[in-house]
Amino acid sequence: MIPSKPIHLGTLFDDLTVRGSTTAVRLSRPLDIAPEAGVELDVPGARSLVLRICGWFAQAGVRSGDRVAIAKRNHWDYVLLACAAARMGAVPVSLSAHLAPSTLAILLRRSDPALLVTDTALLRGARDAGHDPSLHAARTLVVDGTVEGALTLDDVRGGNAPPPRRPHLDAPLAIMHTSGTTGVPKLAVHSTRTLMRRLAGFESHRWPILGSRRDDTVTSSFSFAHGRALAWTAGVLWLSPDALSVITSSDRAEAEPALRLHRPTVLEAQPATLARWQHHLDEDRRWEGLQRVRLFVSTFDAVHPSTVRTFLNASERRAPVWMQGWGQSETGPLTFRFFTRRSLSRSQGVGATTRDLGRPIPGRTRLRAVDPRTLRPLPPGTPGLLFCRTEALCLGYVGEEGRWRDKLVGPWWGTGDIGSIDRTGAVRLVDREVDALTxxxxxxxxxxxxxxxxxxxxxxxxxxxxxxxxxxxxxxxxxxxxxxxxxxxxxxxxxxxxxxxxxxxxxxxxxxxxxxxxxxxxxxxxxxxxxxxxxx
Incomplete structure (x- = not known):
């Protein structure tokens, strides 16, 4: 029996195939792990790739309970590699190729993987910098060439995928790192309950405005090493839109042709990518590929009002909508707010703001502002340290359990953000606590x-x-x-x-x-x- 919502990461593409998903997966460039597959897949084809990867991992000695670290050039194949590890009962650890070699080494030591999946550029670059990541994994698999001391795909081809193993709902399912803006990132551990039931499950509803429609082309351009990629893929594909489109780089040479060829109706990108594209839009007035967008989505970081305004004006829809989400890797989304052309039509200056983050997701999150010194709740409208309660909270930090527990006060989790909550529950963000000004x-x-x-x-x-x-x-x-x-x-x-x-x-x-x-x-x-x- 196929569940009504995506529950199991490892068998996600098996379940989608049985449901008869017809969504096309369109890529701005071929997958690094399977360039021969070209730039368009269907769901059964993605399932076949996951099974093939399972065979690679089995040949490389991965067993249930092991950790599989993934650190390579940004692409959607992070998701396929994570699904394959989870299908075997292993725990994927997604690490960005943007990490400094010394930082990557620290995170690999903490995660202690049985296998590191990487590419030639990252491995050689880290070695040249004096931090060989393969020293911190039992084995290393390079997906795009040959590097001394590492397995190649030719070494692991031909293995059979073992039977799928489904972990307990509250057992570790996947590990991803936080942003690391203030130092070495934390390794957040999520379970099937927090990642698939709470986060992906929420996105698999056909909510008004937000939910993917049958005729949508849902496009993303962000870091696929981030946990967002897993919830986004599961939630979007479960609703069977016409196409899921992936852009792997913010570089205009890759992004603009992909947007023009697969014109999105829903576009999600990280704010830094949108800001970079914004200035090209200002120069060129508009890109042809943005004319059909009905919904823009931004997460990951704060976004400026001018960016929102520019993209809403680039759409030729009568009433396009911008959804801004606020949350963390540890919690998933905590609040969201919608913007329209009208809501951002005020004059330039302090009037227009995207720091008003909306309200907590009903029935899913609770927020309060507390005094940073006493941790006592503050009156409505008073800026303080924001704490949340959510059933999507991660299980802990790998190698830093004390640090994770120190951010809990009873059932409340310290977000590290300074903000205020008014009498209606609306949240206004002021600063990160570590960046606070006098x-x-x-x-x-x-x-x-x-x-x-x-x-x-x-x-x-x-x-x-x-x-x-x-x-x-x-x-x-x-x-x-x-x-x-x-x-x-x-x-x-x-x-x-x-x-x-x-x-x-x-x-x-x-x-x-x-x-x-x-x-x-x-x-x-x-x-x-x-x-x-x-x-x-």
Whole structure:
């Protein structure tokens, strides 16, 4: 009997095949693990690939209960590799190729995998940097070539997929790392109950506006090493839209042709990708591939009002909608809010904001703001440390159980974000606690600068302990007129003169977030701001 919602990660494509899914999977480039499959798959074809991978893993010595680490160039095959590991009763550990070699080594030591699945570029690059990731795995499998000391696909072909094993609902199912904007990422452990029943299960309903429709082309462009990729794939495919489309890079040379060829009706991308595309849209007025979009979705990070406005205006739909979600790798989504052209039509400045995050998901999440020192609940509208309650909370952190327990206060989980909750339950985000400023919120200042200074591709405000906060502005050529800057910020809290960089000089995570601690180090700023960092 096939369940009414996606429950099992390992047999996801088996269940979809039995249900008769006709969704086409369209790729902006061929899969790294199977380039011969081309750029379009159907669900039975994806199932065949998962079974083939299971045979590879069996030949490589993977057994039920083992961990399989995946660290390679960004692509949807992260999902297929994770499904194959889970089908065998192993636990996939998804690690971004954007991780610094030293950081990757730390996470591999913590996860202690029986097999590392990687590619030649990552393995050789890490070795050249003095951090050989294969030293931290029992065996290493390279999917796209030959590297000394590692298995190749030719070494593991021909193995048979063992029978599927379905873990207990509350046993570890998959491990993924957090963003790592403030240091070494945490390894969050999710179960079938938290990842598949709570997160993917929620997305597998045909909700008004949000749910995939039969005629939709649902397109994504984000880090497929992120846990979001598993819930997104399961939730979207369960509703059988016409097509699921994958764009693996924010680079315009790959993204624009894919959008034009497979014109989306639903588009989800990480905010850094959208911000990069936004400036091309400003130059070209619009891309042909965005005309049919009825729903834009942004998660992972804060998004600027100008970005939302630009993309809503690029659609030729009568009333396109933008859904902004707020959550964490440990919890999944906690709130969401819808924007329309009308709701963002106010004049530039402090009026338009995307820091109002909406309300908790009814029946699924609860939130409260507490005093960061006493942890006592605060009155409505008072900014404080945001705590949540959700049944989708991860099981813990691999190798850092004490750190995970320290963020729990009874049944409440400390998100590390500063914000307020009004009498209606609406949440307004102020800052990450570790990035908090003495006066004002860095996120709102960054929004205002984005609205008033079109040349700024990105603005980051970094607090320091012994002076005014330091703004860092990225422009196309790394230059900025100081007079324009002073006009833009004349009514904002006092700041130091801006430090100007190019877009590519900003250190980022796999999901496009700026690694603020790394940026401080790169610019020679003090490592500590005004926040305690306890809740990171």
């Amino acid at each position: 006066e004002g919120g860095c996120l709102e200042i960054e929004d205002v600068v984005d609205e008033r200074l079109p040349r700024a591709l990105e603005c980051l405000v970094l607090g320091v302990t012994d002076g005014p906060p330091v703004p860092v502005v990225a422009t196309e050529d790394g230059t900025l007129d100081l007079g324009d800057w002073k006009v833009a910020v004349e009514d904002l809290p006092t700041m130091a003169d801006p430090m100007v960089v190019t877009w590519d000089e900003l250190p980022r995570t796999g999901t496009g977030k700026v690694r603020r601690s790394a940026l401080r180090e790169k610019l020679g700023l003090p490592a500590d701001g005004r926040g305690t960092g306890r809740w990171t």
